[in-house]
Amino acid sequence: MSKIIYCVFLKKYAEGLDAPCYPGSLGKYIYEHVSKDAWMKWKNKQIILINENKLNMMNISDRAILEREMQFFLFGKDFRYKNY
Numbered sequence: 001m002s003k004i005i006y007c008v009f010l011k012k013y014a015e016g017l018d019a020p021c022y023p024g025s026l027g028k029y030i031y032e033h034v035s036k037d038a039w040m041k042w043k044n045k046q047i048i049l050i051n052e053n054k055l056n057m058m059n060i061s062d063r064a065i066l067e068r069e070m071q072f073f074l075f076g077k078d079f080r081y082k083n084y
Contacts, residue, residue, distance in 0.1 A: 009038035009074050026067075034074055042073055 005016040014035035020027045021039060030039070049055065049069055055062040 005032065005035060007035035007038050008033045009041070010035055014038070026071075030074070038074065042070060045073055046070070 002018070003016040004013050006012070007014045014037055017031050017034065017036055017039055020031040022030050034042075046066065046069075049066060050057070053065075055066060057063060057066075
């Protein structure tokens with residue numbers, strides 16, 4: 001049985017993720033507030049961002065850029081993440 005959460009991206013109740021898909025407390029926040037559908041939309045956007053901007057996931061600064069873009073995409077530009 002899948003869990004139903006209120007997705008902050010879709011702004012409606014939807015099926016939640018099966019397991020945390022991102023590390024740390026931000027991952028816990030995503031797990032509790034982002035639906036499967038929204039996460040798939042982010043993964044598609046992530047591929048585009050990595051390819052168009054030639055981001056290297058071995059580079060810490062590129063990973064930080066991608067994390068910031070993920071937060072903007074999923075939660076909006078006014079989202080300020082604090083330890084959850």
